[in-house]
Amino acid sequence: xxxxIFIHGFNSNFQEAxxxxxxxxxxxxxxxxxxxxxxxSKAAVTGYLADxxxxxxxxxxxARLVEGVAAERRVRGVKLYAHSMGAWLTMESTRQIxxxxxxxxxxxxxxxxxxxxxxxxxxxxxxLRIIGRLRAPVTVLVSKDDQALSLSRFVAGGQLRAGAAxxxxxxxxxxxxxx
Numbered sequence: 001x002x003x004x005i006f007i008h009g010f011n012s013n014f015q016e017a018x019x020x021x022x023x024x025x026x027x028x029x030x031x032x033x034x035x036x037x038x039x040x041s042k043a044a045v046t047g048y049l050a051d052x053x054x055x056x057x058x059x060x061x062x063a064r065l066v067e068g069v070a071a072e073r074r075v076r077g078v079k080l081y082a083h084s085m086g087a088w089l090t091m092e093s094t095r096q097i098x099x100x101x102x103x104x105x106x107x108x109x110x111x112x113x114x115x116x117x118x119x120x121x122x123x124x125x126x127x128l129r130i131i132g133r134l135r136a137p138v139t140v141l142v143s144k145d146d147q148a149l150s151l152s153r154f155v156a157g158g159q160l161r162a163g164a165a166x167x168x169x170x171x172x173x174x175x176x177x178x179x
Contacts, residue, residue, distance in 0.1 A: 001032050001033065001074065001075065001076055002030075002032065002033070002075070002076055002077045002078070002079055002110060003033045003034070003035060003069050003072075003075055003077075003078055003079070004024075004025065004030040004033070004034045004035070004079045004080075004081060005034075005035045005036075005037055005065065005066065005069065005078060005079070005080050005081070006020070006021040006024060006025075006034065006035070006036050006037065006081050006082075007037045007039075007062065007080070007081070007082035007083070007086035007087075007089055007090050008020065008021075008036075008038060008039075008041070008083060008084075008086050009082070009083035009084025009085050009086045009087070009115075009116070009118065009148070010041065010048065010051050010084045010085040010086075010118060010148055010152075011041065011042075011043055011044065011045060011047070011048075011051070011148065012041050012043060013041065013043035014038055016043075017036060017038050018036055018038075020083075021034060021036040022034075024081065030079055030081065030111075035065070035069065037058075037061075037062055037065055039054050039055055039057075039058040039061075039062075039086070039089060040054045040057075040058075041054060042054075045151070048151065048152070048155060049155075051085055052085065055085050055086070055088055055089040055092075056092075058089055059089060059092045059093050059096060060093075060096070062089055062090065062093040063093040063094075063096045063097055066078060066080070066093060066094075066097065066105060066109075067097065067102060067105050070104065070105040070108040070109075071104075071105070075108065076108075076110075077108050077109070077110035077111075077135075078105075078108050078109050078110065079109075079110050079111040079112075079113075080094070080109065080111065080112045080113070081111075081113050081115070082113070082114050082115070082117070083114075083115045083116060084115070084116050084117070084118045084148055084149075084163070085118045087114035087115070087116075087117030087118060087119060087162075087163070088117065088118055088119045090112070090114065091114070091117070091119060091124065091127040091128075091131070092127070094106075094109070094112065094127075094131050095127050095130050095131055098130055098131050098132060099130065106134065107135065109134050109135060110135055110136060111136055111139070112134060112136075112138045112139070113138075113139040113140075113141070114138065114139065114140050114141065114162075114163070115141040115163075116141060116142065116143050116146045116148070116149060116163035116164075117140060117161070117162045117163040118148065118149060118152045118161055118162075118163060119161065119162045119163070120156060120159050120160070120161065120162070121159070121160040121161065121162045121165065122159075124162035125175060140162065140163070140165070140176075141163075142162075142163055142164060142165045142167060143163060143164065144164055144166065146163060146164060149161045149163050149164045150164075
């Protein structure tokens with residue numbers, strides 16, 4: 001059977017993350033078993049830089065969790081669902097699994113969905129290139145009006161965030177087809 005792993009985003013405390021994971025599990029029926037991977041967010045708008053450090057700190061732990069779940073004999077596949085800054089964490093952990101040449105774990109990733117990923121657009125493309133092809137294409141849900149992504153872009157000196165990509169831009173469509 002499949003296991004869904006949910007990775008929360010910026011400005012989320014444990015209770016909010018748990019509620020959203022339960023809500024997604026029930027509303028979308030993504031998997032019979034669900035796991036919440038939570039990282040130590042400050043759960044405050046003023047904690048943006050601290051949260052960025054916290055997701056960096058959490059990369060190894062998420063990679064170990066995905067590897068451990070995938071190694072379970074009864075698990076057919078792993079579905080990763082990440083939001084905002086949690087998407088950066090998820091991409092970095094998946095990238096780490098690819099660099100380690102753990103093809104067994106990568107083969108069990110059935111779905112990788114990122115909602116409003118708070119990732120520099122160029123960094124995101126580089127992550128995709130390193131991760132390479134998975135069983136299913138990476139799904140990216142974008143929003144041009146996301147306030148957290150606007151804050152992130154401001155803090156990053158105007159760098160475009162992957163989660164705010166303009167799907168009508170021909171360059172974005174070209175990258176989406178080739179990445």
